Amino acid sequence: MRRAMGWLGVLAAGILGLAPLAGAETGVTDDTILVGTSQSFSGPLVFPGTEEVAGMEAYLEYVNANGGIHGRKIKWKWYDDGYKPQNAVANMKRLVEQDKVFAVLINQGTSPVLAVVPYLEQKKVPLFFPFQGSSRLHGKKYVFTSYTYYDTQTQIVTRWLLEKKGFERIGIIYQDDAYGKFFLGTLKKELEAKGLTVAAAESVKRGATDVSPQVAKMAAAGLDACLLALVPGPGAQVLKEAAKIGWKKTKLISSGPLTDEKFLILSGGVGEGVWGLSLWPDPVNSPLPAMKEYRDILKKYRPGHEPNRYNLYGYFYTKLFCDGLEAAGRNLTRDGLIAAMESMGRRENGIINPASFGPDDHQAQDDGFMVEVQGGRFVPISGWLAVRNGKLVETPLQR
DSSP, X not given: OHHHHHHHHHHHHHHHHHSOOTTOXXXXXXXXXXXXXXXXXSSTTHHHXXXXXXXXXXXXXXXXXXXXXXXXXXXXXXXXXXXXXXXXXXXXXXXXXXXXXXXXXXXXXXHHHHHHHHHHHHHTOOEEOOBOOOGGGTTOTTEEBOSOOHHHHHHHHHHHHHHTTOOOOEEEEEESXXXXXXXXXXXXXXXXXXXXXXXXXXXXXXXXXXXXXXXXXXXXXXXXXXXXXXXXHHHHHHHXXXXXXXXXXXXXXXXXXXXXXXXXXXXXXXXXXXXXXXXXXXXXXXXXXXXXXXXXXXXXXXXXXXXXXXXHHHHHHHHXXXXXXXXXXXXXXXXXXXXXXXXXXXXXXXXXXXXXXXXXXXXXXXXXXXXXXXXXXEEEOSXXXXXXXXXXXXXXXXX
């Protein structure tokens, strides 16, 4: 009888070790936390998606190798949506209803993210730091956003061009979807406030490979500057076509995912002199201690992935998510994590300006700085730029 009871006790202990504790939150067991994401492992954003996940996994493995968080290791489930909203929704349902994830971390793409948020809000599953910049997600309880919203990015760039450079004839080539139209709409408002209009605008269908008609029309418009609100593939085609026809008098301005050296590589290295808005220090050359730590962790846990702004994004926001888990304590719940994130205060991170959140503000960043392509890399040409109380303000960069 003692032997039978002993065997049952061992079995029960094993089951309890694998199963959620009584009353525990979905996705949380005594020794694990399960997170998930829907990402672009195929389609036009395959490089950003793959690299973001490399940064995510590098930091998660670093955390797990150092004991996890409050004794729990973090596990994950990743699914491919190919940058298609309908696939992203299907992936969310699988993650929530079948896999039973605790939270969703770093989904990719404006349209896919906007498609999944209503479902996640209904299920009260938190979404942390999706790679998108739509201000439509502002103020949602179960969503924490990451980088500077697209409309704010456009405000910063447009005001910098108008006020610092004296430009007036500004145009835009934009992706013909929700992503591109955020930039277009804000550009119109900013110029109208100064008594100006968009000098020229051309749209590009998602996945397009031939942008020669759009580039030809913009080159003939006599622009001072042209914003590129595109994903890397079509954006690189614009640079190639501009070089081909000798379009040099207009300053091309990268934005969003274009301000990364991969965009320049795809263009065949013809981006010298391009300006852009960057949200990150140089991932390869920055001497900041926190950036050196990022490179060391990436090299150790994801060898073969060279530092870039996409895996830096995945690394940084996974780290910020884990900071929230640490602050939430051992008795981890979804609402408890949200409350902990909202009460952490301004946290120095050594990479961007301090991030802080509150009940009415779940946005991590609202600024950026202008860069220029010099020698094949984006080099800062301004300090941190932000719109405060309706005015463009500039503060020094960390060096």
